Amino acid sequence: MSSAEPTLDQVTRTDRLEPAEVADVLALARFAGDTDGADPFDEHVLLRLRDPEAAAAHLTARADDGTLTGYAHLDTTDPATGTGVELAVHPAYRRRGTGRALARGVLATATGPLRVWAHGDHPSAAALAVDLGFSRARVLWQMRRPLTAPIPEPRLPDGVTLRAYRPGVDDAAWLALNARAFAGHPEQGRWSADDLRVRLNEPWFDAAGFLLAVGEPDGRLLGFHWTKVHERPGSARIGEVYVLGVDPDAHGGGLGKALTAAGLAHLRDRRGLDRVMLYVDESNTGAVALYERLGFARWSAHVNYHLG
Template sequence: MSRFDGRPSDAVLDGIIAVARAAEDADGHEPFNEQTRIELRRGENVWGVIVSTDQAASTDQAAGPENAESQPRESVVAAAIVTGGPSEPATVEMAVHPNNRGFGMGQDLADMLVTQLEGRTVNVWAHGDHDAARTLAERVGLERVRELWSMRLCDPASLPATPEVAGVSIRAFDPNKDADAWLDVNAAAFASHPEQGKLTRSDLDERLAEDWFDPAGFLLATDDESGDLLGFHWTKVHAAHTDERGTEHPAVGEVYVVGVSPDAQGRGLGKALTLAGLNHLKDEGHQTIMLYVDADNAPAVALYDSLGFERWDVDVMYTKDA
């Protein structure tokens, strides 16, 4: 295994991306969250990257499953990404290529991380509540502390109309004039959120430059008199694609993030914005809409339940204190 401080080379980065895509196709969810991928590309806030290459895989495969020799090779077959500054908890995400699982690579990565991060608080995200992740967490002394639910709506035709809110208009985001106001409202709305509330202008610009970004799906609620930004619903579309096994995956809409300024709460804006975004995705022809919500956010879970969303998957955060 090799460790890279900060941003790895383009070749290694491409290998990590290939592993992530293969893992997503096999598991149904991305192994590295969006902020991790952005920071990895920039080489910022990345403590280190640990990768296992195909040479290491060959050694493990010699004693592994009988079909190991027929598996396709990848230059990178497993990776762990560690983010967070020296004064912050280290956040870890890991992935092993589906063709190279069952050889102990996950355990090897975890053992190396435990050794190198000794003395720091460590938060590990397991995207998908899998038996293997639970077993690995128990072996290295990690405690389950947070659940992030993935929910899906598979019948958007049943959605109610978007309710009107007196004195409020909903319009599309304008990258040339709305960025600073959005950052202020986002920070206020998510002041206690460990990830969303920390977004910077650089983080926003990275997202605006993504292929999936569509300003028509980034909805803002503004005050009719003052023009002040009161809240927002940013939607996202995961493009249709065919994976390396030839399986076709249709496009999926996403409730990317919904936020309301604390000064504007209590007016029904949250539900109105949620439905505005959902109806936008429905009108665009998307038959499946997904979202992520913290399991302990009872009001949000209740709203999504009432709109027909069902729990689809679970991401789990495990922690080991310093």
């Protein structure tokens, strides 16, 4: 056995990471993402890592020389739906039992049901999930399209106009609309004022790229397209259809298609991008069909496994 190979005894649990430990986790995540072509942690985990007050448990695996070889994040904020788990193993320390040691550490630490994301749907993650008794419960697709391809002209329904988001002014109305638009979504529909505030304060936030569809003359919010730009040193910039939602009462009038097209045009014309991505549940066949008609194609898959 290599001296760098961690055992279960070398997996450490803590309720708070020091700044240097957070830096180690972020470095591991970047390395794993660059190697695999899919980031190992979603935005929710990265935001919580940077928030020292966020309630979470952390499992770390280190080699004898102190190198962080693996990390697991346990979100314990919603006992009713179970513990949310995301984990990553340093590419140089794979196939040595690190992932299994972390997974067994999660099983020994967590209580209640477990919900584990495997970003990129790697065969090794699927094999480990089967070995430990997890079931495949949900699939999230990442879809992409070039912005160099034609974008349809946004055709808004009569009496609807677009404007930019106004931080501090539109917050309450947008949260209410988001909750209505995503009433059945396990994550998006439950956003709080704090969830919104954190993202409005992120360096990437651009109010001009947060498009609101409003009805005239009352100005009621009917839909939105929140765009995002990913910029990482050494990687090409890419836009994202970050969140797209339409009030259920406004369905069927083509507003979703118009908002999508307007956001794509913003990313191309005002942000100078040549490609865009989005995430959508495989089971949301209506949204998948809309995006396919707009030129998106499946790029990768992210799988949520359940236990208990």
